Amino acid sequence: MAKIVLGMGTSHGPMLSTPPDLWHSRVPFDKSHTAHPFRGARYTFDELVALRAQENMAAQITPEKWRERHAACRAAITKLADEFAQAAPDIAVIVGNDQKEVFTDQLMPAFVVFRGETLLNVPLSEEQKSKLGPGVAIATPGYMTPDLQTYPGVPALADHMTRSLMDKGFDVAVSSELPSGPRGHGVPHAFGFIYRQIMRDKPIPTVPLFVNTFYPPNQPSARRCFDFGAQVKEAIESFPSDARVAVFASGGLTHFVIDETLDRRVIDAMAANDVTSLTTIPEELFQDGTSELKNWIPVAGAMGALGLKMTLVDYVPCYRSMAGTGNAMGFAYWR
Numbered sequence: 001m002a003k004i005v006l007g008m009g010t011s012h013g014p015m016l017s018t019p020p021d022l023w024h025s026r027v028p029f030d031k032s033h034t035a036h037p038f039r040g041a042r043y044t045f046d047e048l049v050a051l052r053a054q055e056n057m058a059a060q061i062t063p064e065k066w067r068e069r070h071a072a073c074r075a076a077i078t079k080l081a082d083e084f085a086q087a088a089p090d091i092a093v094i095v096g097n098d099q100k101e102v103f104t105d106q107l108m109p110a111f112v113v114f115r116g117e118t119l120l121n122v123p124l125s126e127e128q129k130s131k132l133g134p135g136v137a138i139a140t141p142g143y144m145t146p147d148l149q150t151y152p153g154v155p156a157l158a159d160h161m162t163r164s165l166m167d168k169g170f171d172v173a174v175s176s177e178l179p180s181g182p183r184g185h186g187v188p189h190a191f192g193f194i195y196r197q198i199m200r201d202k203p204i205p206t207v208p209l210f211v212n213t214f215y216p217p218n219q220p221s222a223r224r225c226f227d228f229g230a231q232v233k234e235a236i237e238s239f240p241s242d243a244r245v246a247v248f249a250s251g252g253l254t255h256f257v258i259d260e261t262l263d264r265r266v267i268d269a270m271a272a273n274d275v276t277s278l279t280t281i282p283e284e285l286f287q288d289g290t291s292e293l294k295n296w297i298p299v300a301g302a303m304g305a306l307g308l309k310m311t312l313v314d315y316v317p318c319y320r321s322m323a324g325t326g327n328a329m330g331f332a333y334w335r
Helices: 020-032 045-051 063-087 126-130 137-142 155-167 189-198 222-237 260-272 275-279 288-306
Strands: 003-010 036-038 041-043 091-096 111-114 118-121 149-152 173-175 206-211 244-250 310-319 326-334
Touching: 003 063, 003 189, 003 222, 003 288, 020 063, 036 045, 036 288, 041 045, 063 189, 063 244, 063 310, 063 326, 091 155, 091 189, 091 222, 091 288, 111 155, 118 189, 126 137, 137 189, 155 206, 155 222, 189 206, 189 244, 206 222, 206 288, 222 244, 222 275, 222 288, 244 288, 260 275, 260 288, 260 310, 260 326, 275 288, 288 326
Parallel strands: 003 244, 091 206, 091 244, 111 173
Antiparallel strands: 003 326, 036 041, 111 206, 118 149, 310 326
């Protein structure tokens, strides 16, 4: 039977692939967003500036601090890539979300198992790049190849996983070919980041698992995500193969408004395999980018069921404005 030999979680935000001196280029997006979720309420940019005035945000957004934190993130990514290379798995299962890159309001499944023979990484045209939000186009090389790339899937494992999950009460959707979407049939950035930066453009056969973290009303709860991960573990281990498998979480941590308290609760709960703390976080906290914490929760569920301990490589809160906006970055693995 297949064996899970590695679990890994990584942030994938644009700031990781943006020169730190240009981190401010994303601030116009922050200012344009009129309802930032933060600790159960929603705020304008200016309201957040006032709310967080006592946190000395000015010290968090200096060029020196940006360079220091960018370097820490890049070192953590290198560490994860080295751990992946050392583990040398045969197959990867990646838990990630889609931000209407392939799925749209026309169809937004809660869980999707990709069962295709291949996946494509399709570069954007210059026209498509020009339509991206502020500070995004510069980061596309972090997850998107300069030319068309074809990655191998694992249909046999995907179908086995689907049957197993269905038997356990998870009525997953399946996809043999990613919908065209605005990008024109290419892997979303949550997955492209793993292929490019952790696998170092040497992709192994992969089963992508999509979780709708972002878009109401069918966002799976934290408890449901945890249970999903535990059943993914069971499905992998019952797959009739001697394959060595790595399971990835891609996304998070808190953003677009950083909440270090929430990040620490999630990190500490995963490290301690504290299921209650991890699965009873109020659902209103899992909104916008912060919802990507729900990509980590299934992996924590799988690794906890295996009895593996989490190693935190680094936690780096990358602030970019006086409002406390930015992206808190997390990097961890289980072996």
